[in-house]
Amino acid sequence: MNCPAPLLYVRTSMLDMAYEAHGPADGEPVILLHGFPYDPRSYDGIAPALGEQGYRVLVPYLRGYGPTRFINTQVMRSGQQAALARDLLDFMDALSIAQATLAGYDWGGRAACIVAALWPERVRGLVTGDGYNIQDIAHSHEPQAPETEHRLWYQYYFHTPRGVAGLTAHRRELCRLLWALWSPSWAEGPSQYEQTALSFDNPDFVEVVIHSYRHRFMYAPGDPALESIEQALAQQPPISVPSISLCGADDGVGPAPEEDDDLAHFSGFYRRQVLPGVGHNIPQEAPRATLAALLELLRPLDPSAASLKLDSFYRARR
Template structure:
């Protein structure tokens, strides 16, 4: 593990592989942590990549540098953190891969700063939120899947996440990846990251900001304005989706394809759920490899 200091955070990250290898940054989601990629990292490192896996803000050993910094979980914050991480390590461009919150950060950096991205593996497709339309009702089946988002928009939900973060995490894992037979030690290793003092605040803000129930960090307003224009992604991309994703099941029609304008490939993996890097690590390794040589 290494610590990377950005203007806002001290980001903890795992690093493996040759220091002169082509950099790959792997980004985890909610509620999880860097253990998502424990079967991906060794394979990529063995192939000659320099692999970096940071803990997101509010997770694990990552910490805010200033107690006055808003504990924002908005999408612009996640992207700014990733860009700051690349800057601090003096990485001019990298292959990015992620899902859920981490995939959102990867998609935003690829959309707004394409010169920093050699290739993109986005699990779940175009993960940039359309906040202007976020309060339009979805089909009842999808509204049911988003129960945790409505829950965290209430004081009861904030108190519940504070008291029951492991139980909520276990429930979401089972609901979102119904075919993944994880054990309690696996959950415990990741759940330790949710003891971060800012985990609840960042999580709650994320699910309130996207529905207009919480203000964003004013420092991030310029990024949010750019995202409101629904920018296309202009870098080579592989989209991976789990056919059994209990949070956002893939559709038969590739509704995300128009948002990508460079080389593009979509793969839907049977029986795989939301936590795809844990369930099908070989697919992530292959997708990264398909985007370019290790250098």
């Protein structure tokens, strides 16, 4: 399902941020955030449907992806969690969005969780892929179970000069491999990959990715301008806004555990839903479940009518 909207841009404090928009300009805002190594195509089965129901749906390209560009050479090409959150907050400010419902997974889920935790007044509701996505960097050196460690091989690879050279020379092949490993049950994944892989040609992709995976293990310093945010995140702040966690049962990075070990991080309404046969790229693999979670938080006036509209939307695009 490929329904890209016209490309728009907004300037933030660090970026000329590219984004796609669906629905009326005066609709209630919904912001959908992709992860690594993905792009807004993950939401092609979601954004148009929400737009047709009257929501203002915005799908940005994160720093280092697609047409998004840093505004000058002095801006640090940081991929740390605070940078992703600052970008989201700046994006909302630049578009005069006081409050929005957020959905994200992987890097995008991290940005959404951080804004929900530190600036809850800006978030009406949160759909997060794989629960509480705020990194506990202070404890990042503690070894995990061997079956968990082996799934993080790519992160350790990026800590080395060989990993930098490998991502630089083989970004398409490496990211294709990650798609296959992380979403082993997603039959449509290989056919969907090339339209997203174009976003990895961004000139800052490698530098942002490498910094992201080094900073989280304290192998690279962060942007000094973002230190106050990182200090706040070190406290592992709870998320108080209404939240739904969607987890892929077949996620090759981190399969959903039987017991929800993120529950204590949510202090408001919260529920977790484990999706059978779904991997890491949750919105693209399970668009209907993601839509249903968003609509649950958005509380449409007539849920049955909303469901009928979604059925019509999907039938029209088969």
